[in-house]
Amino acid sequence: MKVIHVMGRFAASGTERQLAGMLVAAARTGQWEPTLCVLRAGEPYAQEMAAAGIPLVEYDASDADPRRLTALRRTLTSGDYDVVHSSLYGANALTRLSLLGPSRPPVVVSERRVEDWRSRPARLVDRALKPVTDMWIGNSPDVADFVVRVHGAPRSRVHVIRNGIDERIFRPGSHPRPERSGPVRIGSVGRLIPVKGFDVLIEAARSLVPDLHVEFVVVGEGAEREALERQALGLPITFPGGLHDPAQVADFLRTLDVFVLPSRSEGLPNVVLEAAACGLPVVATRAPGIEGAAADAVLVDPDDAPALAAALRDQVLHPVPARPLGVQSFEAVARAHRDVYAAAAARRS
Structure with a gap:
């Protein structure tokens, strides 16, 4: 079976890292022959996939250039x-628009988080393109519910496939953590965009710094970086940039004492699974998709800086490591996707 996987961009973020892990596993185990299709040329992480042996298709045309739709079709x-x-x-809409008409291959669409803020026109597009969709995939029950609600998808054609992690990489350190003489290190990983809630983390940090010896490190890139750095002036918070390689992310996580994810919405956040697999205490929000990610994680409501600060204070003073829930390998993720592809193909035959 040959499957082409369409993405709008291919930065080294959560969805892309999940797809990369699955494609490499599928190719290595012979489950299907993957091709990666990226609608914007020159993405460095896509080039890494090509170097790893995954065939790559890219388009140089801009978002507004109609030739890209024709080339994609x-x-x-x-x-x-x-x-x-x-x-x-974006990729879901453009892919299905390019395939309007009576003759098309089977189409599978993935959603990765609950986007209840999606505009009414965008929701109308999702519903209008339902006839060009054979199967849908969500990475958590919350996302599956979102697909049914927003796309109008039949529940019987919506599949839940949880994220995978490589437990050979994401694991506790091989040696006991040394006694820390400096500040307690609290960290996070994520795109620097409003939905990730790092502005709330900064306000929580502001109330912790006067009486706790702590420092904060937020790894990631995004449009909000300059605004967040301005907001964090005078606080022990650093933004060192992004990490592309999973092994680098794991190494960073193992430098932390507490992991925090202050998101306003998620699907099933890779980094909570990864932090828990590394044996860290986890403080996160009660956003969709997070509650089923880790046992013993401390959860607070989104946008509640005082509650986030209180939870962080408790984990600094009385740390309790979290445990990942429902962890599966990328090979298992690939097998589950293969079954969905087979069902989509059977529906079109």
């Missing part, structure tokens, strides 16, 4: 692929 209907699988709103 030409690629997807070439007869080279048995299934088309797109992920995230």
Whole structure:
């Protein structure tokens, strides 16, 4: 089976890292022959996938250039692929628009988080393109409910496949953690965008710094970086940039004493699973998708800086390591996707 996977961009963020892990596992185990299709050329992480042996298709045209839609249709209907699988709103919309018409390959669409803020026109697009969709995938029950609610998808065609992690990489350190003489290190990983809630973390940090010896490190890139750095002036908070390699992320996590994720919304956050697999105490929000990620994680309501500060204070003074829930390998994730692809193909036959 040949499957082409369509993404709008391919930065080294959560969805892309999940897809990369699955494609490498699928190719290595012979479950299907993957091709990665990225709608914007020159993404460094996509080039890493190509260097790893995953065939790559890219488009140089801008978002507004209609030739990109034509080129995408030409690629997807070439007869080279048995299934088309797109992920995230932009790629999902463009992929299905390019395949309008009576003759098309089976189409699988993935949603990765609960986006209840999605505009009414965007929701209308999702519903209008339902006839061009054979199966949907969400990475948590909350996301599956979102797909049914927003896309109008039949529940019987919506599949839940939880994220995978590589437990060879994400594991506790091989040596006992040394007694720390400096500040307690609290950290997070995520795109620097409003939905991740790092502005709330900064306000929580402001109330902790006067009486706790702590420092904060937020790893990631994004449009909000300058605004967050301005907000954090005078506080022991650093923004060192992004980490592309999973091993680098794991090494960073193992330098922390407490992990925090202050998101306003999620699907099933990779980094909570990864932090718990590394044996860290986890403080996160009660956002969709997070509650089922880790046992013993301390959860607070989104946008509640005082509650976040109180939970962090408790974990600094009385740390309790979290445990990941429902962890599976990328090989298992690939097998579950293969079953969905087979069901989509059967529906079109």
